[in-house]
Amino acid sequence: KPRVIAITNQKGGAAKTTTSVNLSAAIAMKNRRVLIIDLDPQANATIGLGLSATDLDSSIYHVLINPDLPLRDIIRQTMIENLFIAPATIHLSGAEVELVNTIGREIVLREKLSQVLNDFDYVLLDCPPSLGLLTLNALTTAKEIIIPVQTHFYALEGMSQLMNTIELVRRRLNHKLIITGILPTIYQAGTKLSDKVLQELKKFFGKQVFDTTIRMNIKLAEAPSHGLPIILYDPESNGADDYNSLASEVLSDEI
């Protein structure tokens, strides 16, 4: 049975895209068939995997807005054999307002994904930094959630708002939705702040916090400028190690 995982946090700069791109790539390298769906109008996951966010004639925007366009028609192969992407373009910034008066506006993506779901073992959804309709579509479609959290103060503050939203979605739109894990990111070893926030995360969320912490590593920030996931850009780096160990942890949950 395919696993569908939303990578979400309304806090900006939590490393949602960095996690979506590099976790997808690491899982694909472990011989699972993976689809990443870019739901952010900034189209960072699309750019980070080497595609253009402006030259594409159709994207996830067109699939969400046009009832007759199947998701299958926009899925593309990436540079990694088992990794496919449903790309975003900047048209997606219009989707939030355009979907507001659509019947079943939170369910559109789930309906479209159901047609291709059995072609994949994993589907990862990269979300924008908000709790609007694109994120709600992701939370209604996903079975699992991974929450990247920068080990900084503002990031910690936003968690209760996110948890409240997840609870509402679970009650009204998607009963089986579970939190697979909370992922500490951009961890700056040796700073009091990062250690304090990491401790707070473990105190509040206990076992839900992944064993893996993603350390700050400039290679992770360089890789997207080459359109490559870290595993291809610098396989010896801390970033590649950390996302590889995250992938192992996620795979160990396979039923």
Add this chain to the structure above:
Amino acid sequence: KPRVIAITNQKGGAAKTTTSVNLSAAIAMKNRRVLIIDLDPQANATIGLGLSATDLDSSIYHVLINPDLPLRDIIRQTMIENLFIAPATIHLSGAEVELVNTIGREIVLREKLSQVLNDFDYVLLDCPPSLGLLTLNALTTAKEIIIPVQTHFYALEGMSQLMNTIELVRRRLNHKLIITGILPTIYQAGTKLSDKVLQELKKFFGKQVFDTTIRMNIKLAEAPSHGLPIILYDPESNGADDYNSLASEVLSDEI
């Protein structure tokens, strides 16, 4: 004449809030009367200045949604004599959808601010990481824009989308809107990436890039956990120096 400046960038984690809070504080310390308006449902600027985002009974949300509630009624004094805040609470996350069908939905904030504008020399608007109705209200209300840009690759990619949106707002809603400056933030001295992105910013935007660059400084990330701007938390830090020099640059534009 009061200056109204929107601090905006749809890219998450660009240091919009860090800039709004610390630039406001630095300008207030130079004897200008300053109002900061928190337009982000995460209410980070509110928290960063020591207020609660949950205990307040009225906030900018109530002012935007209730035509009878004047902005004056929610403005509070901060720990700095000349600095006042119109705080946010998490109710603000409902405003985007609630405003969609309001007549003149992009103009609501401008109307409310006009009643108190002459009480201040500077008004700074902290925006959420999106180009939705809250940010559009800020761009329609402001006369000037400051764009914080992290010196990373994804941050650079998002600039053309932001510039397009600003151009549309200028044409349709706010003819006088100008870009006061592009602010390089979270600059990691000695990394190729930060230098490369800084060079690209200067190549594309020339004189629009501030002389001041905000260096990465852990003290800037620690200060919000004490509810203090950097100038009070650690006045000797690089962060305090950088935001002080930014304030001088912004004040030098005074007519």
